[in-house]
Amino acid sequence: MTALPAHAEVVVIGGGILGCSTAYHLARDHKADVIVLEQNQLTSGSTWHAAGLVGQLRSSASITQVLKYSVDLYRRLEEETGLATGWKMTGCLRLATNAERMTEYRRLATTARSFGMEMHLLSPSEAQAMWPLMEVSDLVGASFLPTDGQANPSDITQSLAKGARMHGARFFEGVRVTGFRSKDGRIEAVETNQGVIACDKIVNCGGQWARQIGALAGVSVPLQPMKHLYIVTEPIPGLARDVPTVRDPDRRTYYKEEVGGLVMGGYEPNPHAWTTGDIPDDFAFRLFDDDFDHFEPHMINAIARIPALGDVGVRRMIHAPESFTADGNFILGRAPELENFFVGAGFNAFGIASGGGAGWVLAAWVQRGEAPMDLWSVDIRRFSDLHKDREWLKDRVVEATAKHYAIAFPHEEMQSGRPHLVSPLYERLKAHGAVFGSKLGWERANGFARDGEPARDVYAMGRQNWFAGVGREHVAAREAVVVFDQSSFAKFELVGRDAERALSLLCAGDVTKPPGRLTYTQMLNSRGGIECDLTVARLADDRYYLVTGTGFRTHDSAWIRDHIAPGANARLVDVTEQRATLALMGPRARVLLSRVSQDDWGNAAFPFARARQMTIAGRSALALRITYVGELGWELHCDNADAGQIFDALVAAGADLGLTLAGYRAIESLRLEKAYRAWGADITPNDNPYEAGLGFAVSLRGDRAFLGREALFAARNSPLKKRLASFVCDDEDVVLIGRETILRDGEPVGYLTSGGYGYTLRRPIGLGYLRRADGVSEAWAEGGRYELVVAEQRRSCRISFAPLYDPLGERVRS
Ligand SMILES: Cc1cc2nc3c(=O)[nH]c(=O)nc-3n(C[C@H](O)[C@H](O)[C@H](O)COP(=O)(O)OP(=O)(O)OC[C@H]3O[C@@H](n4cnc5c(N)ncnc54)[C@H](O)[C@@H]3O)c2cc1C
Numbered sequence: 001m002t003a004l005p006a007h008a009e010v011v012v013i014g015g016g017i018l019g020c021s022t023a024y025h026l027a028r029d030h031k032a033d034v035i036v037l038e039q040n041q042l043t044s045g046s047t048w049h050a051a052g053l054v055g056q057l058r059s060s061a062s063i064t065q066v067l068k069y070s071v072d073l074y075r076r077l078e079e080e081t082g083l084a085t086g087w088k089m090t091g092c093l094r095l096a097t098n099a100e101r102m103t104e105y106r107r108l109a110t111t112a113r114s115f116g117m118e119m120h121l122l123s124p125s126e127a128q129a130m131w132p133l134m135e136v137s138d139l140v141g142a143s144f145l146p147t148d149g150q151a152n153p154s155d156i157t158q159s160l161a162k163g164a165r166m167h168g169a170r171f172f173e174g175v176r177v178t179g180f181r182s183k184d185g186r187i188e189a190v191e192t193n194q195g196v197i198a199c200d201k202i203v204n205c206g207g208q209w210a211r212q213i214g215a216l217a218g219v220s221v222p223l224q225p226m227k228h229l230y231i232v233t234e235p236i237p238g239l240a241r242d243v244p245t246v247r248d249p250d251r252r253t254y255y256k257e258e259v260g261g262l263v264m265g266g267y268e269p270n271p272h273a274w275t276t277g278d279i280p281d282d283f284a285f286r287l288f289d290d291d292f293d294h295f296e297p298h299m300i301n302a303i304a305r306i307p308a309l310g311d312v313g314v315r316r317m318i319h320a321p322e323s324f325t326a327d328g329n330f331i332l333g334r335a336p337e338l339e340n341f342f343v344g345a346g347f348n349a350f351g352i353a354s355g356g357g358a359g360w361v362l363a364a365w366v367q368r369g370e371a372p373m374d375l376w377s378v379d380i381r382r383f384s385d386l387h388k389d390r391e392w393l394k395d396r397v398v399e400a401t402a403k404h405y406a407i408a409f410p411h412e413e414m415q416s417g418r419p420h421l422v423s424p425l426y427e428r429l430k431a432h433g434a435v436f437g438s439k440l441g442w443e444r445a446n447g448f449a450r451d452g453e454p455a456r457d458v459y460a461m462g463r464q465n466w467f468a469g470v471g472r473e474h475v476a477a478r479e480a481v482v483v484f485d486q487s488s489f490a491k492f493e494l495v496g497r498d499a500e501r502a503l504s505l506l507c508a509g510d511v512t513k514p515p516g517r518l519t520y521t522q523m524l525n526s527r528g529g530i531e532c533d534l535t536v537a538r539l540a541d542d543r544y545y546l547v548t549g550t551g552f553r554t555h556d557s558a559w560i561r562d563h564i565a566p567g568a569n570a571r572l573v574d575v576t577e578q579r580a581t582l583a584l585m586g587p588r589a590r591v592l593l594s595r596v597s598q599d600d601w602g603n604a605a606f607p608f609a610r611a612r613q614m615t616i617a618g619r620s621a622l623a624l625r626i627t628y629v630g631e632l633g634w635e636l637h638c639d640n641a642d643a644g645q646i647f648d649a650l651v652a653a654g655a656d657l658g659l660t661l662a663g664y665r666a667i668e669s670l671r672l673e674k675a676y677r678a679w680g681a682d683i684t685p686n687d688n689p690y691e692a693g694l695g696f697a698v699s700l701r702g703d704r705a706f707l708g709r710e711a712l713f714a715a716r717n718s719p720l721k722k723r724l725a726s727f728v729c730d731d732e733d734v735v736l737i738g739r740e741t742i743l744r745d746g747e748p749v750g751y752l753t754s755g756g757y758g759y760t761l762r763r764p765i766g767l768g769y770l771r772r773a774d775g776v777s778e779a780w781a782e783g784g785r786y787e788l789v790v791a792e793q794r795r796s797c798r799i800s801f802a803p804l805y806d807p808l809g810e811r812v813r814s
Helices: 018-030 061-081 099-114 124-130 155-166 207-216 292-305 309-313 351-368 390-403 426-431 467-478 501-503 550-562 589-596 641-656 664-672 711-717 778-782
Strands: 007-014 033-039 092-096 120-123 141-145 171-175 176-183 186-192 195-206 224-233 245-248 253-259 261-266 316-326 331-334 341-345 433-440 443-447 480-487 490-495 518-524 531-542 545-546 573-575 580-584 611-616 619-624 633-639 658-662 720-730 741-744 747-758 765-771 786-790 793-800
Touching: 007 018, 018 033, 018 155, 018 195, 018 341, 018 351, 033 155, 061 351, 092 099, 092 124, 099 141, 099 747, 099 786, 120 124, 124 141, 124 316, 141 664, 155 171, 155 176, 155 351, 155 611, 155 765, 176 207, 195 207, 195 351, 207 316, 207 341, 245 747, 261 292, 292 309, 292 501, 309 711, 316 390, 331 664, 341 351, 341 611, 426 433, 426 443, 426 641, 433 550, 443 467, 443 480, 443 658, 443 664, 467 658, 467 664, 480 641, 480 664, 490 501, 490 550, 518 550, 531 550, 531 611, 545 633, 550 573, 580 589, 580 641, 589 633, 611 633, 619 641, 633 641, 658 778, 664 747, 664 765, 664 786, 720 747, 720 786, 741 765
Parallel strands: 007 033, 007 195, 033 171, 092 245, 195 341, 480 658
Antiparallel strands: 092 141, 120 141, 176 186, 186 195, 224 261, 224 316, 245 253, 253 261, 331 341, 433 443, 480 580, 490 545, 490 573, 518 531, 531 545, 580 633, 611 619, 619 633, 720 765, 720 793, 741 747, 741 786, 747 765, 786 793
16 A cells, blocks of 8 residues: 555545545645545445435525536546446436425425526326336326436546546545544644644545544534435336436335336435444445335335336345434534534435535635635534534434425424523413424524414414414514513623724624624625624623624634634633523513613613613613614613513513514514515625625725725625515515525516515515626616516515615614
């Protein structure tokens, strides 16, 4: 074996599809000095036994783009490397046996079109014409995505490895990583069973071993290996070699042609988790014993769908492990724990489909230090300490895997491992009929059931059972006063004499204001894209209080910590679990506060965008005059121990003012009417503040340097190629959920990033970017006739760049 080098710029761990793809792109696109260490042989982990179905459509536009890239790569790789990938563009049929599934496909077809892909809806007989051996009497319809296909996982991987070598990457098989040497938050060297290699960057592509490899470096990679099964049959007479792959989710099965027979597998409702401990190092080219008992329901379902299957033998069963994650998305990016440690793992049985594209974006992330596009849905920083709990993770992954082929109802909540984190008001809210959802481990009231209404969600494709109740809460916020328990907000203090300087270097807004002032601001990447969207309250010269969304706790804190200059006297302290937050919102908020507090809540003493330490019901609270619902109101941040008393006092004093307890679904409808943006949906690392209509929050005055400033100057001086706007449907009954296509004069010009219903306007509302290569001027935008494509139906709508409700913000400042 060739001797290991003493140093490499990038060490990739793992010779599966992801390690080989990442090495290929690092070498080809970035000319990096890259080596791949594989403990056994290339492909010997999960890659060799994958079934090889390659689908592309996901609910995120960026991830769909990543998967489209895979297909493009697999199609042309042989030309470059001389090694075939087995790619066949057969298309993919999805079958529907009921109306709700068909609605799901209609929405998927619209999403596909929004993301620039074709997906057709078929009748049962059209589906059968494509797949004559299929029984279709129980079908109501099907969908067909023509550019999906299938490939040979081992061949793709070998082809990628060859391509990587052609561009200078070096591969070492039989080399196991056993540890890391680190200093000051950086890995300096990799320890292996063959010696030590100094390196600048590490990429952990260790498949189901990625968790234990991460643990060697103190990095959490929350994944759970699950047992997955499929069979390969003898040849089936009459089966064409180019039939589409088939997904039959109502029968929980999938199919792919292979040498004249079928690969048939499925996702059972009672999947088996493998170990929560370490994976053996020598689990190479290995399978579990056959388990035909567990597989039997799939077999019965499959024979009902394809009767010819009953007449052929099974050549072999593949019963093998694959790593899954809590939310079904894979894990990519720079680990928050270390500066130079990257991860690409947890592929949830679509690692072959993702491998090409995931390696492409991961390589760019490794080289540039920031994600090349919005990859939030797969970002490793979407997890928290919660995900380190192996039992919790196992239960959640089992639940998610069991639902893999279930109909995806909008707004559905997971049930396992709950409650996990609760606010000090949890029991009180429960007593008031709260229906909880969960976010990053926190129980949060989505809404409140009343008067015999069931305190649970009943999911549907159309309006769901909470619709009227949320409307009640919405109207109370607009006309009276509501209290939201927002204790799950991620909250930080930035302290130290360099706090102002550190924050100024990160924020597009001006945070150098005096103590007592609030700033709504974004933090940008070097492309000017929005990485964080938060409220910053200055409490003292050397102390700031930062509030951001529940789900962004790890992400935002990592972004801030990563960008504090070494040696700066500025320390970020997470106070999320010490401080509760009650948001009191509505035109009667001031009156109510004046009943329980002797402090002055008047506009002169406490104007908008100010922070004051106040006393409420004898307890101290930091009050922030800010709103995400567009009404007069305050966020009251207090010690956990004081939350109950403040809440009780507000409830007792607010009865005759119409005080109503309200939840997160009301926040959603209220913020949509105000066109307040949600990070991760309406504003992402792909969007700069001008495109997002947040130019008002940017301060380019003076020569203050901040991350993204140059990109903003460039953006300001060229026409905007996209612009966020509000869309409101004419028909009150349309159900918007996001990703609906926007048509201008009949032509697609974008898609909704958020969708919902505004109870004040009594109309469905969405937010979305209008896109145009020549630039989106107001005159062009307003000169068009607009429709939304909703589940494949055109619905007329109108556009507005101003908020649809209280466009001048008078209520907020009242
Ligand atoms: C039954 C089954 C069917 C599937 N079907 C499909 C499908 O149809 N379509 C699809 O897209 N996906 C499918 N998948 C999923 C797919 O196989 C995986 O997502 C993919 O192979 C993961 O690739 P990887 O590179 O992340 O991991 P792996 O292929 O497991 O590679 C990780 C590598 O890291 C090495 N390694 C681990 N620890 C160390 C160490 N300490 N030092 C050095 N090397 C180390 C391992 O030896 C291994 O080779 C299927 C999976 C299963 C189980």
